[in-house]
Amino acid sequence: MMVFSMPALKSVVLRTMNEGEFDLIRRLFKHAGGSRKAFTRVGIGDDASVHRPPAGMDLVVSSDSSVQDAHWPDDFPLDQAADRAICSALSDLAAMGAEPVCAWLNVMANDNHAVESMGAGSTRALKRYDVELAGGDTCRSATNAISVTVAGQLPEGSAMRRDTALAEDDIWLAGRAGFHALGLQQWLNDMKDGDFVPCFETITPQLATGIQLRKAGVACCIDISDGLLQDAGHIATASGIGMDIEITSLPDWHVLCQAVGDAQALQLMAHGGEDYALLFTAPAGIYFPDGLAVCIGHCREGSGVILRMHGETTNVEKAGFDHFG
Ligand code: ADP
Numbered sequence: 001m002m003v004f005s006m007p008a009l010k011s012v013v014l015r016t017m018n019e020g021e022f023d024l025i026r027r028l029f030k031h032a033g034g035s036r037k038a039f040t041r042v043g044i045g046d047d048a049s050v051h052r053p054p055a056g057m058d059l060v061v062s063s064d065s066s067v068q069d070a071h072w073p074d075d076f077p078l079d080q081a082a083d084r085a086i087c088s089a090l091s092d093l094a095a096m097g098a099e100p101v102c103a104w105l106n107v108m109a110n111d112n113h114a115v116e117s118m119g120a121g122s123t124r125a126l127k128r129y130d131v132e133l134a135g136g137d138t139c140r141s142a143t144n145a146i147s148v149t150v151a152g153q154l155p156e157g158s159a160m161r162r163d164t165a166l167a168e169d170d171i172w173l174a175g176r177a178g179f180h181a182l183g184l185q186q187w188l189n190d191m192k193d194g195d196f197v198p199c200f201e202t203i204t205p206q207l208a209t210g211i212q213l214r215k216a217g218v219a220c221c222i223d224i225s226d227g228l229l230q231d232a233g234h235i236a237t238a239s240g241i242g243m244d245i246e247i248t249s250l251p252d253w254h255v256l257c258q259a260v261g262d263a264q265a266l267q268l269m270a271h272g273g274e275d276y277a278l279l280f281t282a283p284a285g286i287y288f289p290d291g292l293a294v295c296i297g298h299c300r301e302g303s304g305v306i307l308r309m310h311g312e313t314t315n316v317e318k319a320g321f322d323h324f325g
């Protein structure tokens with residue numbers, strides 16, 4: 001992309017770096033990512049990519065930005081940060097029940113080395129989930145950042161949403177909550193070998209689970225990116241219902257309690273984001289196997305989310321993550 005810059009603002013595009021912008025793009029991104037999909041008619045190399053979803057399928061699209069020092073610590077490896085950025089975007093497709101197809105990647109980098117690292121990490125993640133890289137942008141920036149757009153597909157009208165929970169539904173969780181936050185705490189406290197650090201280093205989007213839930217007829221689902229309490233609140237508000245959640249029913253509650261005590265475990269599970277578990281609701285009487293999900297509460301008439309510990313209402317104060325809060 002051409003950039004019109006003031007004379008003092010030299011080298012805005014990567015063309016001015018050791019290796020030019022277009023060579024870098026060709027080398028790092030042209031054949032990166034997963035296999036070419038029939039969905040894509042024109043891929044990387046033109047002004048835009050061109051796609052045609054199969055008849056009877058809906059296209060599901062999500063976009064996410066990750067910025068150094070806001071979404072990952074300064075001393076976290078850039079390739080791993082890019083891997084996480086892809087996985088966090090794919091988690092949005094999992095929450096909708098979509099099968100991922102393509103990604104578009106905007107890389108904003110300090111220098112060539114940063115482009116190289118972010119290219120390597122994102123390629124690794126895209127190959128792992130066989131997601132085609134269909135385009136993007138690469139530019140120099142004062143802050144390293146990566147912006148990912150992902151597209152997936154699912155049968156027309158079958159997307160799981162936030163606004164479809166019913167007051168009679170049970171609340172289920174596929175995956176854990178609170179473990180990423182504890183891993184991040186350890187990383188920031190210079191315990192880089194801490195037991196929970198791996199929970200922060202990598203993200204596993206629950207794509208297969210999302211598709212399985214959608215096929216089982218689940219209508220309401222969200223991925224937990226900003227904390228259980230906050231994300232459950234999104235379902236409650238969008239669906240116009242209330243929710244009661246028993247925190248001790250969450251998977252591996254006792255593991256967190258043993259590590260940090262009950263009070264801290266409650267805070268971590270209520271507010272810790274980025275574990276990317278799938279929180280969903282289903283009519284009472286429908287059961288999912290333990291290996292897939294556990295029942296953690298019930299919807300009700302009314303509004304708001306009540307968190308209980310051994311049946312008693314808790315008073316968790318701090319809200320989930322909010323960039324501008
Ligand atoms: P334009 O100037 O037409 O916007 P660019 O010069 O920015 O195009 O990019 C050339 C081609 O390379 C485009 O097809 C674009 O989608 C692709 N591209 C650029 N950067 C990336 C990236 N980080 N990941 C994937 N594709 C990229």
Ligand code: MG
Nearest residue numbers: 001046047048
């Ligand atoms: Mg163009």
